[in-house]
Amino acid sequence: MRVGIIGLGQSGKSSLFHTLTEQTPEPPSGKPHRRLGRALVPDERVEYIARNENAKKKTFAEVNFLDPDGFPPESGKSLTSEFLAMVRGCDLLALVVRAFRRESIMHPLGSVDGLRDIRNCFSDLLIQDLAVFEGRHERSSKAYSHGDKDLKLEIDTLEKAIAALGNDRFLSGVEWSKQELQIIRHFEPLTLKSGIVVWNVDEDAAFGRGGVGIPEDVKALCAERGWGVGAVRLSLESEVMEIEYEERTEFSHELGIDETVRDRFLIAVYDRLGLLSFYTAGPTEAAARAIRRGDTAWDAAGKIHSDIQRGFIRAEVMSFDDYVKYGNEEGVKKAGRYRVEKKEYVVQDGDIFYFRFNV
Numbered sequence: 253m254r255v256g257i258i259g260l261g262q263s264g265k266s267s268l269f270h271t272l273t274e275q276t277p278e279p280p281s282g283k284p285h286r287r288l289g290r291a292l293v294p295d296e297r298v299e300y301i302a303r304n305e306n307a308k309k310k311t312f313a314e315v316n317f318l319d320p321d322g323f324p325p326e327s328g329k330s331l332t333s334e335f336l337a338m339v340r341g342c343d344l345l346a347l348v349v350r351a352f353r354r355e356s357i358m359h360p361l362g363s364v365d366g367l368r369d370i371r372n373c374f375s376d377l378l379i380q381d382l383a384v385f386e387g388r389h390e391r392s393s394k395a396y397s398h399g400d401k402d403l404k405l406e407i408d409t410l411e412k413a414i415a416a417l418g419n420d421r422f423l424s425g426v427e428w429s430k431q432e433l434q435i436i437r438h439f440e441p442l443t444l445k446s447g448i449v450v451w452n453v454d455e456d457a458a459f460g461r462g463g464v465g466i467p468e469d470v471k472a473l474c475a476e477r478g479w480g481v482g483a484v485r486l487s488l489e490s491e492v493m494e495i496e497y498e499e500r501t502e503f504s505h506e507l508g509i510d511e512t513v514r515d516r517f518l519i520a521v522y523d524r525l526g527l528l529s530f531y532t533a534g535p536t537e538a539a540a541r542a543i544r545r546g547d548t549a550w551d552a553a554g555k556i557h558s559d560i561q562r563g564f565i566r567a568e569v570m571s572f573d574d575y576v577k578y579g580n581e582e583g584v585k586k587a588g589r590y591r592v593e594k595k596e597y598v599v600q601d602g603d604i605f606y607f608r609f610n611v
């Protein structure tokens with residue numbers, strides 16, 4: 253899973269990247285590039301399985317982050333097409349919005365107005381999609397008039413998308429048939445992606461769970477677009493990340509942070525993308541991996557190794573709860589709770605798999 257961090261210049265994108273990945277942003281290179289990093293998803297179940305199996309290694313599910321960086325300062329006034337092209341392949345967009353005051357840091361539009369910035373950025377996404385679909389529509393229409401009649405459904409779908417975008421609607425808010433969805437997904441439209449607005453407030457701002465610190469009109473705008481929104485204090489959080497891991501909790505408490513941005517953010521990503529975790533357990537490794545709700549045992553096998561997917565024979569499964577209740581795999585078997593499933597089996601949160609395969 254990959255999250256693309258977007259936002260105007262100086263809004264706090266790289267600070268967010270830094271807090272999420274604990275990767276120190278290198279000095280600006282002056283050339284546009286994708287800065288990549290990852291965060292491991294904290295998981296008590298992996299810890300438990302590792303202890304119980306005496307596993308040599310623990311592997312946590314991971315979420316990847318992309319911070320498009322190195323753009324010239326002038327381009328920080330809006331989300332340009334070069335900038336947005338970098339996040340096309342991402343599963344989720346995180347739009348960082350400046351709500352902190354701090355006079356000494358310039359705002360590219362000259363004043364701090366988060367609602368305006370969100371509106372502008374949302375229309376940048378929309379315009380970008382519109383350009384992609386219009387370009388494709390023109391080409392497909394030409395081919396159609398030259399006799400390629402297979403393009404009928406594509407053209408109808410493109411027109412539906414163009415009409416929606418023209419009416420200021422995100423593609424995620426439109427009803428699509430399975431076939432239509434397949435067609436538009438191919439273009440990786442930005443307004444079809446899940447999104448979260450990261451409302452970056454001052455270190456002394458009122459702040460808390462359930463949207464404390466976020467103005468009502470901002471919440472309403474995000475809800476209208478189907479985006480999530482959460483407040484963060486990135487300058488504080490960056491400070492916390494500077495501290496040695498062992499001392500972080502205590503320091504965080506002193507600052508009134510009871511949950512790090514990273515933990516809250518990862519929970520939000522799981523929620524937005526409809527992710528769940530499945531596991532593998534053994535003496536060599538206790539591992540968690542993320543998968544989308546509705547995905548099958550066959551998809552899960554592919555998350556581990558393409559060979560396991562290719563040679564898939566069957567999946568042996570127990571739930572994490574049974575594993576805890578009956579002590580170990582043998583206990584689960586004795587209790588008659590160990591299952592054998594086929595490729596089509598829909599993965600449940602907490603499933604512990606053993607894949608039989610043959611290549």
Ligand SMILES: Nc1nc2c(ncn2[C@@H]2O[C@H](COP(=O)(O)OP(=O)(O)O)[C@@H](O)[C@H]2O)c(=O)[nH]1
Pocket residue numbers: 259260261262263264265266267268348352354357452453454455485486487488
């Ligand atoms: N006071 C304050 N400064 C911040 C905050 N977030 C970021 N900054 C500062 O704003 C500047 C731009 O941040 P950066 O993360 O590089 O923004 P980017 O251009 O979007 O990547 C840096 O000097 C940060 O230290 C915040 O929440 N409060």
Ligand SMILES: [Mg+2]
Pocket residue numbers: 265266267321322
């Ligand atoms: Mg940056």
